[in-house]
Every structure is written in C-alpha cells, then in structure tokens.
Amino acid sequence: MHLSWRQKSLLLGLLLLGAFIPAVWAGYPQSEADSVGVAINLSEPGMIPIHPLLLPRKGRPVWEHAARLPITLLELPFKTTGYLMRKGLNVIEAHHVTARVQQIPPWLVRRHIVVENGSQGDGSGFGVAVGLQGAVGQTRPVEIAVSSALTLRTYQTHALHLRFSGIAGRHGDITGWVEYQARPRENFFGTGAQTLAQDHTQFQQARLHTGLALSYRLSRLQVSGLIDWTDFDIDAGGGQLYPSTISRFPDLPGLSGARLMGAGFEAAYPERLYQGLAGSERGIKVAVHTYWDVDGTRYGFNRYTLTLYQTVPMFWGDRILVFRFVGSMVDPRGKRQIPFFVMPRLGGSTTLRGYADLRFWDRNAVLLNAEYRYPLWDIGWNRTALDVIWFVDTGMVSPTGDGFALRALATDYGAGLRFRTKSGVLARLNVAHSPEMTRFSVKLESDF
Amino acid sequence: METDTQAIPLPTARDPKLVLEILDKSFDYQIKQAFDLPRGARKAAGKPYEALNVDAFGEVSNSTWFTHRNGRAPMSLDAIRRGPSRMGGPDTSGVWTVVKGKSAGVTPGFTIMDAKGQRYLIKFDPPGYPELASGTEAVASRLCYAAGYHVPEYSVSYLRPDRLVLSPQATITMETGDKRAPISKRQMTEADLAALLKKANPTGQPRVRVGASRFLDGTDVGPWPYLGVRMDDANDFYSHEHRRELRGLYIISSWLNHADMKEENTLDMYDPEKRYLTHYLIDFGASMGSSSTTPSTPRRGQANSFDAKHSFVRLITLGLYVYGYEKAPLTLRYPSVGYLENDLFKPNRWKPMYPMPAFENLTRRDAFWGTNIVTSFTDEQIEAAVTTGAFSDPQAAAYLVKFLKERRDRIGRYWFARVNTLDRFEMLDGSTLRFTDLAVSRGYADARGTRYQVEALTPAGATLCKDTQDETTVRLDPAWNTHPHVVLSLVPQRQRYKARPVLVYLKPQPNGWRVIGVRRTD
Structure with a gap:
C-alpha cells in the first residue's frame, strides 16, 4: 500500500497519540475531585484534603515504562555527566594535576599546567597539547611556557617560549622561542588556482624553528622586529592514500629541504569595537619578512602580508558582521628561488573552510572571509555566550599579481557555533560546504 | 493544620x-x-x-x-521595620572579635562576634557602589519576612576599624592565584586583617558601612x-x-x-x-x-x-x-x-x-x-x-x-484581571455571608463598575436561586437547611474581565450557617 508523506505523518501522529493516551490516563487517578484539583471531604469539614498526587500509586505497567523511554534516554547524558563530575573528574583534579603542580620549586611563580588545543595546524585532526606555564623571578619575571602536543595522525610539536617583559618601561617585550614540528602528511595539489582535487599528493615535513623578537606596544599600535632561523627537512609523504609529492612533482624547488635565515618587521593596530565582546575587532596588520639561504645562494625571497579586518554592528548588540581580508605575496630576490613549502596557501579551517587543507598554493594569494555572528545562548555572566555563525569564504592564488580573476575564485559557505567569554573565543565548531567537499572542524582557539 | x-x-x-x-x-x-x-x-x-x-x-x-x-x-x-530582627543588628558599643576572614571574591568579608556574644557575617558593599548590597539586602529581607517566609536577620551596620580584635583561633580563606586550587584556608594574622580592611576601606574611613547578617540559631544542615x-x-x-x-x-x-x-x-x-x-x-x-x-x-x-x-x-x-x-x-x-x-x-x-x-x-x-x-x-x-x-x-x-x-x-x-478576586469569606450573623473583592479593596478595579453573580446550588447541583447584585454580602435562605450543605457560586462581573466561579461550601448548624470549604475553579 502506497502512502503519501501526509498520510504517513498522520498515521505516525495517531500512533504516538495512541501510545501516550494510556500514559496520560495512568498519570493520575481519575475522580470527580481531581477535576478541580483539590478534593474536599465534606463529611469531615476542616480535614486536610487528599490530593490525587498523594494517593498511593499502583505499580507502573510495562507500557508506561515504554511510553517514558524517550525521557529516560534523553536524560542519560546528563545523568552520566553528573555522575562523572561527582565521582570522577574531581578526583582527577584533586589528586593528579594538583599533586604534580605542588612538586614545582617555590622560586617558579605563577605556575600552572595548561591543556590546550592539540591541533598542529590545518588538518592535523584531534589532539591535545599539555604544557607548563610559569615565571621565574619576582620583580621582573621571565615567563616560560613549555608544551608538547601529539595528534591522532602523529603530528607533533614541542615548543619552548621565553618572554621577558618590561623592556623600555612597561611597553616592551623580548620573546625567544624554539619549536620543533613534525608533520608527516602535508597536502600538495600543485601550484595555481586551476589545480585538480584528484592531484592530491602528500609530503613529510620536519621543521626546527628558533628566533628572537623585540616588540613594543604604544597604545593600540604594536610593532615588532624579529630574526629567526628555520631548518626545513622534506621527505616523501607518510600516508598510504595519496602519492608522494616528491614523485608526482619532481621539479618543485625545495624538495631537498632548506635552511633559511630571516628578518622581519610587523605592525598591527587592532581595536575592539565592543568592550567585552570577543571577536569584534577591527584593524590592520602588516608584515614584511626577508629570507635567505644559510647554505648557499639558491633561495632568497621577501614575503609581504596585509591583513584587514572589520566588524560591522547589525541590528543590535552582539549581532555583528565580521570581514577579514588577507593578501600574501612572496617575491624572489633576483634569480633566486622560492621553496614551495613557504608559498602562500589557502584551504583549511583558518582560510577556505570548505576546502581540503592546503588546497591551493602559489606565490600570491588573496582571501576574504565574511561572518555573521549572533548570540544563541547569552549566559548573561562575564559576557559569556554561545554564538551562531553563518559564513562565506572566498579566495584564490595566482603566480603573478595581475593573475587574479573573479571567475577563478574558490568559494565556500557554512555555519557554526562559537563559544566565547569576555576575554576571548574558547572554541569554534564549523560545518563548511564547497563544490569539492563538506567539512566539519572544531577549533579551540580564536576566530578564523 | x-x-x-x-x-x-x-x-x-x-x-x-x-x-x-x-x-x-x-x-x-x-x-x-x-x-x-x-x-x-x-x-x-x-x-x-x-x-x-x-x-x-x-x-x-x-x-x-x-x-x-x-x-x-x-x-x-x-x-515591618523590625522584620525578623531580635537583636537589632550587631552591638556597636563594644569591640567586634573577628573569628573568620574571607579575602576571596570581589568583596571581602568576615565573621565577627559582638559584645553580646552574637555571631554576624559582615559584608562590605561592592567597590564603586556604596550602600548597594547592604541596603538592598536589608529591605528585601524585611519584605520577604513580612510576606511570611523565614529569613535571617539582615541589617545595615557600621564598622569601626579601631574596635576590631582578632581572635587567636581566627582563620581566613584566600585566593592563591593558582587556578587549580584557587582558595586556601589558614590561620588569620593581624597582617591579613589589615590587608582585608585596606581592600574594603581603601581611604581609611574611621566608620565603614557594612551589611550584617546574624548567624541563625541551630545546626546548619x-x-x-x-x-x-x-x-x-x-x-x-x-x-x-x-x-x-x-x-x-x-x-x-x-x-x-x-x-x-x-x-x-x-x-x-x-x-x-x-x-x-x-x-x-x-x-x-x-x-x-x-x-x-x-x-x-x-x-x-x-x-x-x-x-x-x-x-x-x-x-x-x-x-x-x-x-x-x-x-x-x-x-x-x-x-x-x-x-x-x-x-x-x-x-x-x-x-x-x-x-x-x-x-x-x-x-x-x-x-x-x-x-x-x-x-x-x-x-x-x-x-x-x-x-x-x-x-x-x-x-x-x-x-x-x-x-x-x-x-x-x-x-x-x-x-x-485573570483570576476570581473574591476572598475572605465570613459569616456575619449566621445567616449572611460576607466576602471581599480584593481587586476592588486594593484599588485595581472600580466598585461602581463591578457586580457579583451569585448562584446557590444543592449538593446535587440543582439551582436554588440565581441573582446578580452590587453588594458583597449574601443573605442565606433558612429554607435551604433541609439540604446537608449548599454551595454558593460567586463570580465578579466587570468590563473586559472574565473569571471562573469560586465555590463556597456552607453547612447548616443549629446556630446558623458555617463555611466549611472554599474551592477556586480558576
């Protein structure tokens, strides 16, 4: 027998109603007194009335248990969470983490263990980073942060950051860092905007990056200069699903790795539009870096990056439209080459969210993100809220500055949730769709 | 009962x-x-x-x-002004002995024992908003008490820093700055007391307004x-x-x-x-x-x-x-x-x-x-x-x-405007029932524009009489006492107002009628 969807809906409704009528009936003893709520025993005036809810209940029949099954199932996660909080998590906090913190020597002030986003960048999957943050010294403490992260796809990062504050008054900082990253499955699809998703290859990259930066804050303007040294080691990809980049693109510059020395200058002028509303910033960031080859004269290039971001209030309060424009360019010096792994790239949870990680590579890239954010759950305390996001991303790469064309733009759109507090964004969850794929991503860090 | x-x-x-x-x-x-x-x-x-x-x-x-x-x-x-207060707030004529301190949180506070041996929790007003918390708590608690609920004694009092004495057994809870174990508890020292007072009274006033709540008698469960x-x-x-x-x-x-x-x-x-x-x-x-x-x-x-x-x-x-x-x-x-x-x-x-x-x-x-x-x-x-x-x-x-x-x-x-507002049913002389229309008596409805529909019913639901009147009294017919009880159905009638009846149950007694029950049908 063929039933239309209307007939099916009606039948389902009737079945549900039929299943619950006995439950409704059994929920209360039926009596005349029940019809107005309170039974008055007129033969004994002044007595406390017997309310139906106080009457002894008969044993609950099986079908009533079945009728209440949806409630039982729905409350299961809450019961489990409550049980864990009562029995499990507190014990871990009290006896494990705290105990480890207590073993740290007393001269290390402001010490605490941090558990952070374990993602090693775009496409690294789920992971966790555990670190220790602290400061040595009392008057002018040196802040130290050590962390290690590992993901399910064996990406790993080990980092040590030192920051010495208080240079030139209270406005200057010196930061030094050593960071090691091993990334066994980096994507590469070739260079240019017209590359095919089927040309998916992978390579392996290990990187040791160390440097020193001097930064200075003057009101909202932040300027910094840095020097750094990076050792790139490139090898065949570690995955089984895709061919190696080295075999598929044997002529790419930089396949044998590189050791680069760099110097740069960065300036930023951010401004928060609404006090207490994280992610409502507008401003400009400019970065200029120059790199040269430590081992010879093969590589040498300059990198320029311009970032503009703007927040536009919509309707009222926390409803905002946010735009971000990023333009990146690497420019070779003379006849020197540019290693492929330092080229601007688009694709992934921070750029084109509906495309594969590192989907597009080339010497020039432009990107525009637009998001509409509004509060779904305004908790009403400390500007904490869960926001809904609707977004559109568009961008493209090009070998030359005049190679951009509107028809070649790669565009995706999607929606997500964003949990923020007064101080910043704690987590984001995005679902993005593009002509190539639909992607789901979770980020435990700030927007974009 | x-x-x-x-x-x-x-x-x-x-x-x-x-x-x-x-x-x-x-x-x-x-x-x-x-x-x-x-x-x-x-x-x-x-x-x-x-x-x-x-x-x-x-x-x-x-x-x-x-x-x-x-x-x-x-x-x-x-x-109303007295509220639940039996002591009238802490005794300010003598010294206050600090038995417990709290420096954690936005506003500091401590527990004191006054000269009469009563224990009070002393709370300071939030920085920038003098009188806000202490005044609000005193007013709201009195209104809640007058409404009928059990509440502790809250009062506005004045602390004299020079009359504070630290008990040798005093303890203090403090913020550690460590997110994993943010609060610690230890013995309270004079330095702690001074720091706490400086936080609550940065300008060093000789007399500081505080909110005082007396500890309730008995065991806290x-x-x-x-x-x-x-x-x-x-x-x-x-x-x-x-x-x-x-x-x-x-x-x-x-x-x-x-x-x-x-x-x-x-x-x-x-x-x-x-x-x-x-x-x-x-x-x-x-x-x-x-x-x-x-x-x-x-x-x-x-x-x-x-x-x-x-x-x-x-x-x-x-x-x-x-x-x-x-x-x-x-x-x-x-x-x-x-x-x-x-x-x-x-x-x-x-x-x-x-x-x-x-x-x-x-x-x-x-x-x-x-x-x-x-x-x-x-x-x-x-x-x-x-x-x-x-x-x-x-x-x-x-x-x-x-x-x-x-x-x-x-x-x-x-x-x-949404419920039957008749209440306070009482027999005046054994044969006349009087009721009060709360909406009228409290000024939310006009008495001149209000009438009352009165219907007398037998226990079986048969109508004995039905009338609409201006008065808030109902004369009960002695002939009705042949029934074991009668029910009066009362409904106020006003413009743009519709209420369901309140049923008043009346039982004949040798010396007149007696109200034995009231049932609202809202």
Missing part, C-alpha cells in the same frame, strides 16, 4: 554543587518536563497539577516553611532541595515543587526581582532542642536593583541564564529578533539602589536566573495566593521597609519606593 514539628534525628548536611544544579534544572529537568505528557495534557486542558499542601479553604497552614503575616492581617510599620522532599526529614512530606508557598513565592520574587533563586540561597536549620528543621530563604543581596557585586542588569528577571526558548527564537530568526532586555540601556540614576526598571517587567514573564521547579508549576490559584500577599503591602509599609536600607540619599530611597509600588501595582493589575 500542617504539623511538621515532630522530633526528628539530625539530618545529614546537604552540599549541592551549583554547576550540577544548573545543569539539572536547565537541561535535565526541562527535558523531563517537556516529555511529561500527563503534565502537558493536564496543562493544555486547563487542569494543571495544583498545590498539595492546601486546606479546605485553599490556604496553607503556618508551618516551618511559612507563617501568615501581612497577607492575613496588616503588620504595623514598626513590625545545608540548603533544601527544590525538587521532591528531604528524605531524612520525616516532617517533609509535600514535594517542594508542589508546595503553594513555594509556587506563590514566584509572585513575591518577581516583585522584589529576587532572581538569584538557587538552592544555595536556601537553608535548613535544625533546632537541637525541639529537634525539627526550619526552612529559610537567605541572601537577598542580588535582588531589586542589585546583583550583589554590581548593579543589576536589564537581563535579570527577563531570561534564565540558559534560556532555551530565547535561544530557539534567536536561532530561527537568524538573530533578527532582539529581546527588549538586549536593547534596554543600563542607566543608573542612583548607584546606591542599583539598576531599577519596570518598563520591561511583565508579571507572568518574569524569570529567575535558574529555573525553579516550584515556579514552573505555578497555577492561577498559586498566583492569586501570591498576589494577595504582594498587594497587601500598603505604600506606607513599603516606605517603612525601605527606611531599613539606610540610604543616605533620600531621592534614591524614594526611587526604590516608587519601583516597588509600581511593580506591586503591575502584579496586582495583571493577576487580578
């Missing part, structure tokens, strides 16, 4: 976790309610679960939960649960969500904007001599225009902390629907009384910060019960209560009085 003072053993102290309570009431309980089809069906049919602990007259008895005060007979202005009963209290036999005084508390809380209705703000005290529990409401610092550590906001009272309905509306309208509280400017006319507004206030839409089951079970009968209490407060009584806040600016005090009067009247106009 509710007898809940039987001797019981000392119950185990409860210590509910706020996070779990919020999760439970905001999610688990809401889902269960949504899928409780018997409840939903009864609500949709206009026959919701009514309160359990009511007598044949629809009233609650005096108990360890509630005592009839201003709602039944007007309290004197002195009694923790908050009472909002759902069900306390299993270790044999006197506790009505589920709390079905107690009329807790359902009706919604109306009183909406009047006082006492939105911080979490279990932590309730307390059971065990009397070791009489051996039973008394149930208290505590901590009124976050009510009216105050949020304890800051002024209140437009959102308070308009939405739960986790408000699923508002979230759903925002979701489906893509954020285009903006609630009134989101647009309302946070203007403070008088910082000492905080943020007070009545424009957004709708008596049936007021919401506490966290869902409270008793409030969610509110029926019209409960609302009538609560509205009767709120509207029983006269202008003079409200003014008397506000004087206990000791606000230094008379205009600020007048502003708070205006807020409370306006809100009281909004509540009265709203609820009295």
Whole structure:
C-alpha cells in the first residue's frame, strides 16, 4: 500500500497519540475531585484534603515504562555527566594535576599546567597539547611556557617560549622561542588556482624553528622586529592514500629541504569595537619578512602580508558582521628561488573552510572571509555566550599579481557555533560546504 | 493544620554543587518536563497539577516553611521595620572579635562576634557602589519576612576599624592565584586583617558601612532541595515543587526581582532542642536593583541564564529578533539602589536566573495566593521597609519606593484581571455571608463598575436561586437547611474581565450557617 508523506505523518501522529493516551490516563487517578484539583471531604469539614498526587500509586505497567523511554534516554547524558563530575573528574583534579603542580620549586611563580588545543595546524585532526606555564623571578619575571602536543595522525610539536617583559618601561617585550614540528602528511595539489582535487599528493615535513623578537606596544599600535632561523627537512609523504609529492612533482624547488635565515618587521593596530565582546575587532596588520639561504645562494625571497579586518554592528548588540581580508605575496630576490613549502596557501579551517587543507598554493594569494555572528545562548555572566555563525569564504592564488580573476575564485559557505567569554573565543565548531567537499572542524582557539 | 514539628534525628548536611544544579534544572529537568505528557495534557486542558499542601479553604497552614503575616492581617510599620530582627543588628558599643576572614571574591568579608556574644557575617558593599548590597539586602529581607517566609536577620551596620580584635583561633580563606586550587584556608594574622580592611576601606574611613547578617540559631544542615522532599526529614512530606508557598513565592520574587533563586540561597536549620528543621530563604543581596557585586542588569528577571526558548527564537530568526532586555540601556540614576526598571517587567514573564521547579508549576490559584500577599503591602509599609536600607540619599530611597509600588501595582493589575478576586469569606450573623473583592479593596478595579453573580446550588447541583447584585454580602435562605450543605457560586462581573466561579461550601448548624470549604475553579 502506497502512502503519501501526509498520510504517513498522520498515521505516525495517531500512533504516538495512541501510545501516550494510556500514559496520560495512568498519570493520575481519575475522580470527580481531581477535576478541580483539590478534593474536599465534606463529611469531615476542616480535614486536610487528599490530593490525587498523594494517593498511593499502583505499580507502573510495562507500557508506561515504554511510553517514558524517550525521557529516560534523553536524560542519560546528563545523568552520566553528573555522575562523572561527582565521582570522577574531581578526583582527577584533586589528586593528579594538583599533586604534580605542588612538586614545582617555590622560586617558579605563577605556575600552572595548561591543556590546550592539540591541533598542529590545518588538518592535523584531534589532539591535545599539555604544557607548563610559569615565571621565574619576582620583580621582573621571565615567563616560560613549555608544551608538547601529539595528534591522532602523529603530528607533533614541542615548543619552548621565553618572554621577558618590561623592556623600555612597561611597553616592551623580548620573546625567544624554539619549536620543533613534525608533520608527516602535508597536502600538495600543485601550484595555481586551476589545480585538480584528484592531484592530491602528500609530503613529510620536519621543521626546527628558533628566533628572537623585540616588540613594543604604544597604545593600540604594536610593532615588532624579529630574526629567526628555520631548518626545513622534506621527505616523501607518510600516508598510504595519496602519492608522494616528491614523485608526482619532481621539479618543485625545495624538495631537498632548506635552511633559511630571516628578518622581519610587523605592525598591527587592532581595536575592539565592543568592550567585552570577543571577536569584534577591527584593524590592520602588516608584515614584511626577508629570507635567505644559510647554505648557499639558491633561495632568497621577501614575503609581504596585509591583513584587514572589520566588524560591522547589525541590528543590535552582539549581532555583528565580521570581514577579514588577507593578501600574501612572496617575491624572489633576483634569480633566486622560492621553496614551495613557504608559498602562500589557502584551504583549511583558518582560510577556505570548505576546502581540503592546503588546497591551493602559489606565490600570491588573496582571501576574504565574511561572518555573521549572533548570540544563541547569552549566559548573561562575564559576557559569556554561545554564538551562531553563518559564513562565506572566498579566495584564490595566482603566480603573478595581475593573475587574479573573479571567475577563478574558490568559494565556500557554512555555519557554526562559537563559544566565547569576555576575554576571548574558547572554541569554534564549523560545518563548511564547497563544490569539492563538506567539512566539519572544531577549533579551540580564536576566530578564523 | 500542617504539623511538621515532630522530633526528628539530625539530618545529614546537604552540599549541592551549583554547576550540577544548573545543569539539572536547565537541561535535565526541562527535558523531563517537556516529555511529561500527563503534565502537558493536564496543562493544555486547563487542569494543571495544583498545590498539595492546601486546606479546605485553599490556604496553607503556618508551618516551618511559612507563617501568615501581612497577607492575613496588616503588620504595623514598626513590625515591618523590625522584620525578623531580635537583636537589632550587631552591638556597636563594644569591640567586634573577628573569628573568620574571607579575602576571596570581589568583596571581602568576615565573621565577627559582638559584645553580646552574637555571631554576624559582615559584608562590605561592592567597590564603586556604596550602600548597594547592604541596603538592598536589608529591605528585601524585611519584605520577604513580612510576606511570611523565614529569613535571617539582615541589617545595615557600621564598622569601626579601631574596635576590631582578632581572635587567636581566627582563620581566613584566600585566593592563591593558582587556578587549580584557587582558595586556601589558614590561620588569620593581624597582617591579613589589615590587608582585608585596606581592600574594603581603601581611604581609611574611621566608620565603614557594612551589611550584617546574624548567624541563625541551630545546626546548619545545608540548603533544601527544590525538587521532591528531604528524605531524612520525616516532617517533609509535600514535594517542594508542589508546595503553594513555594509556587506563590514566584509572585513575591518577581516583585522584589529576587532572581538569584538557587538552592544555595536556601537553608535548613535544625533546632537541637525541639529537634525539627526550619526552612529559610537567605541572601537577598542580588535582588531589586542589585546583583550583589554590581548593579543589576536589564537581563535579570527577563531570561534564565540558559534560556532555551530565547535561544530557539534567536536561532530561527537568524538573530533578527532582539529581546527588549538586549536593547534596554543600563542607566543608573542612583548607584546606591542599583539598576531599577519596570518598563520591561511583565508579571507572568518574569524569570529567575535558574529555573525553579516550584515556579514552573505555578497555577492561577498559586498566583492569586501570591498576589494577595504582594498587594497587601500598603505604600506606607513599603516606605517603612525601605527606611531599613539606610540610604543616605533620600531621592534614591524614594526611587526604590516608587519601583516597588509600581511593580506591586503591575502584579496586582495583571493577576487580578485573570483570576476570581473574591476572598475572605465570613459569616456575619449566621445567616449572611460576607466576602471581599480584593481587586476592588486594593484599588485595581472600580466598585461602581463591578457586580457579583451569585448562584446557590444543592449538593446535587440543582439551582436554588440565581441573582446578580452590587453588594458583597449574601443573605442565606433558612429554607435551604433541609439540604446537608449548599454551595454558593460567586463570580465578579466587570468590563473586559472574565473569571471562573469560586465555590463556597456552607453547612447548616443549629446556630446558623458555617463555611466549611472554599474551592477556586480558576
């Protein structure tokens, strides 16, 4: 027998109603007194009335248990969470983490263990980073942060950051860092905007990056200069699903790795539009870096990056439209080459969210993100809220500055949730769709 | 008569976790309610679960939960001002011995023992808002007490730093700066006391205004649960969500904007001599225009902390629907009384910060019960209560009085337009029944535009007589005493007002008629 969807809906409704009528009936003893709520025993005036809810209940029949099954199932996660909080998590906090913190020597002030986003960048999957943050010294403490992260796809990062504050008054900082990253499955699809998703290859990259930066804050303007040294080691990809980049693109510059020395200058002028509303910033960031080859004269290039971001209030309060424009360019010096792994790239949870990680590579890239954010759950305390996001991303790469064309733009759109507090964004969850794929991503860090 | 003072053993102290309570009431309980089809069906049919602990007259008895005060007979202005106070606040003529300190949190505080040996919790007003928390707590607690609830003694007092003495056994809780173990407790030193005073009194004033709450007598056994009963209290036999005084508390809380209705703000005290529990409401610092550590906001009272309905509306309208509280400017006319507004206030839409089951079970009968209490407060009584806040600016005090009067009247106009407002049925001389129309007597309806439909019924439901009259008395026909009892159905009639009858049950006695029961059908 063929039933239309209307007939099916009606039948389902009737079945549900039929299943619950006995439950409704059994929920209360039926009596005349029940019809107005309170039974008055007129033969004994002044007595406390017997309310139906106080009457002894008969044993609950099986079908009533079945009728209440949806409630039982729905409350299961809450019961489990409550049980864990009562029995499990507190014990871990009290006896494990705290105990480890207590073993740290007393001269290390402001010490605490941090558990952070374990993602090693775009496409690294789920992971966790555990670190220790602290400061040595009392008057002018040196802040130290050590962390290690590992993901399910064996990406790993080990980092040590030192920051010495208080240079030139209270406005200057010196930061030094050593960071090691091993990334066994980096994507590469070739260079240019017209590359095919089927040309998916992978390579392996290990990187040791160390440097020193001097930064200075003057009101909202932040300027910094840095020097750094990076050792790139490139090898065949570690995955089984895709061919190696080295075999598929044997002529790419930089396949044998590189050791680069760099110097740069960065300036930023951010401004928060609404006090207490994280992610409502507008401003400009400019970065200029120059790199040269430590081992010879093969590589040498300059990198320029311009970032503009703007927040536009919509309707009222926390409803905002946010735009971000990023333009990146690497420019070779003379006849020197540019290693492929330092080229601007688009694709992934921070750029084109509906495309594969590192989907597009080339010497020039432009990107525009637009998001509409509004509060779904305004908790009403400390500007904490869960926001809904609707977004559109568009961008493209090009070998030359005049190679951009509107028809070649790669565009995706999607929606997500964003949990923020007064101080910043704690987590984001995005679902993005593009002509190539639909992607789901979770980020435990700030927007974009 | 509710007898809940039987001797019981000392119950185990409860210590509910706020996070779990919020999760439970905001999610688990809401889902269960949504899928409780018997409840939903009864609500949709206009026959919701009514309160359990009511007598044949629809009233609650005096108990360890509630005592009839201003709602039944007007309290004197002195009694309003006195409130629950037996000691009149800490004795300021002698030294205060500090027995416990608290430097954690936004506002510091400590526990003292005054010269009379009474223990008080001393709290300072939040920085930048002098008089806000101490004044609010004194006023709101007195109004809540006059409404009939059990509350501790809150008063505004003045601390003399030079008369503080540190007890050798004093302890202090402090912030450690370590997020994993943020609070530590140790012995309190003179340096701690000095630091604490410097934090609370940075300008070194010789006399500092504080809020003082006297420690309750008996043994503290923790908050009472909002759902069900306390299993270790044999006197506790009505589920709390079905107690009329807790359902009706919604109306009183909406009047006082006492939105911080979490279990932590309730307390059971065990009397070791009489051996039973008394149930208290505590901590009124976050009510009216105050949020304890800051002024209140437009959102308070308009939405739960986790408000699923508002979230759903925002979701489906893509954020285009903006609630009134989101647009309302946070203007403070008088910082000492905080943020007070009545424009957004709708008596049936007021919401506490966290869902409270008793409030969610509110029926019209409960609302009538609560509205009767709120509207029983006269202008003079409200003014008397506000004087206990000791606000230094008379205009600020007048502003708070205006807020409370306006809100009281909004509540009265709203609820009295939706329920049968007849009450206080009494026999004048054995043959004449007199009743009071609360809407008329309290100024929310015009007596000249009000008539009363009176119908006398036999126990079988046959009509003995039916009439519409202007008077609030009904003469009972002696010929009716052939019936075992008669029922008078009374309905007020006014323009744009429709009420369901209140049924008054009358039994013939040798010396006349006697009221044996009242049943509201709202």
